[in-house]
Amino acid sequence: MSNPDELLVAISAAVESERSNQMSLTVVVGGAVITGRLAPEAVWRERVAEVLKDSDRLGPFAGVFSRDQRGSRSGRDEAPTHLHFHLARILQGSLGIPETGGMYRVAIKDVSAWSVGDLSYSDR
Numbered sequence: 001m002s003n004p005d006e007l008l009v010a011i012s013a014a015v016e017s018e019r020s021n022q023m024s025l026t027v028v029v030g031g032a033v034i035t036g037r038l039a040p041e042a043v044w045r046e047r048v049a050e051v052l053k054d055s056d057r058l059g060p061f062a063g064v065f066s067r068d069q070r071g072s073r074s075g076r077d078e079a080p081t082h083l084h085f086h087l088a089r090i091l092q093g094s095l096g097i098p099e100t101g102g103m104y105r106v107a108i109k110d111v112s113a114w115s116v117g118d119l120s121y122s123d124r
Contacts, residue, residue: 004081004108012080012108016040021086024118027111034104035096035119036088044084048103082107091119 015023015038026035039047045065053062085104089096 026115026119028113029110033091036085039084039086
């Protein structure tokens with residue numbers, strides 16, 4: 001969407017203000033269906049940094065995601081521009097990739113469709 005959906009921005013803002021990771025959402029971005037739970041940006045960044053710092057090759061990138069390195073927003077009233085998914089999967093046929101869920105950052109302006117809830121596929 002060239003203009004971000006105001007309702008989707010409001011959902012993201014509520015996740016940010018409540019520091020909750022219980023909101024399940026499914027979005028379509030560039031034809032891909034991503035489903036999972038939203039997390040506040042700070043929590044998402046911390047988790048990504050934790051995973052990276054445990055890697056020999058990727059450890060140096062952990063600082064990019066840590067709070068200390070984060071570019072501060074000019075104000076707390078600024079509307080969110082991205083959705084931060086954890087335990088998320090890209091749905092492809094009857095698969096969710098990765099099977100265990102991953103960490104995805106999606107620009108709200110790029111979401112072409114969305115639905116509340118976490119979709120799961122089954123061949124039954």
